[in-house]
Amino acid sequence: MMLVRLLGREIKTVLRHRADVLNPLTFLFLAVMLFAVAVPTRDADSAVYGGAFLWLIVLLTNMLALDGLFRRDYESGVLEQIMATAQVPFLFVGLRIFMQWLSGGFLITLLSPLLCLLLGLPFEIFPVVVLSLLAGTPALSLLGAIGAALTVGFARGGVLLGLLVLPLYLPVLIFGAGVINEQLVGVGGTAQLYWLAFISMVALTIGPFATTAGLKISLQMQ
């Protein structure tokens, strides 16, 4: 029951602050369209670059959305209430990250066939792209939340967040782009897909704990 009420707030805040979801998505589509305009030819090579570009831009989009992950709660004092009152602050942190993934990574996964179309990727590759995003985006949200927690106390934490988080995203980028590439050259990207899922599982085991610890550190500096 408590979980339902806590989740209720998360859903309401996402619905009432739609810009947090729509702005990064708009950025994603704009960037992909710009790429499509800039690359004039459609051949096997451009498909490989398109796949790599898609993953890169998903990384950056996710980072854009992360900056606001805990900021509103930090500034309004809700975060200190959570740390002072909640029996399990970890539960709240987990919920928040889950909602961020649902309204970010998962939404991008659902819309990714559209992005593939814009990038001119071959049709047979679409399911692989969707699967790779489904397996990889949870890691982006979970690892990114650690950086967001540590930088929430800085008024202009955006650049620092990038410096902290992008290196952590490197393995996801390598395997994410790898899946598409291997599939395109005909080797099959199953191994890379498993790697992506593995990274997400590891991120799931450490992410929420590290994020909770990061938030506690940020609250000390207030």
Next chain:
Amino acid sequence: MIKLSQLSCRRGEFKLFAPLDLTVAAGQYIELTGPNGAGKTTLLRTLAGIYQQYDGAFEVEDFLFQGHRIGLDGLLNPLENLTWHAALAGTVVQDEQLREALRRVDMLNYALTPVQAMSQGQQRRIAMARWLLGDARVWLLDEPVTALDSAAQTLLLEMLQSHCAADGIVVCATHTPLDLPGKQSLQLSAVTQ
């Protein structure tokens, strides 16, 4: 009950105030005073478990913390905020209780207004409704008088009095001394390094 033994807070290597030894029994109102930077807020945040750079030890039974930042989600209305706070503390409040608490702080007319559309003073009143709904014995309040009009200040005094009368404990950091019978002042003095 609150018990401090040799408690002092640090900012890096810098000690904020001389070590405190104190036992607060049920029904007491403690006013924390001291100049700016003496560590009043830090002491309250330490007791609430938010600030962790301290020496010594302390015990606080179940508490409610009200910091400078009001702790309400601006996107939600008071009813949603109060329900959420109750869920956070692991309790469930009935609609009637919510309405009664809002009526007490004279904010029932704003029950469905998003908190971000309210003035500071109104938000403070909603926060006071939150205190009424919880069953915490200890109230840790940081400058509760800020932004309150005279009617709300009177209400605040009433609330603090009735909480103490019901064997609750209030620890309040303030620069505006409150006129409560039987109050004890705790002066935080800076440490000479």
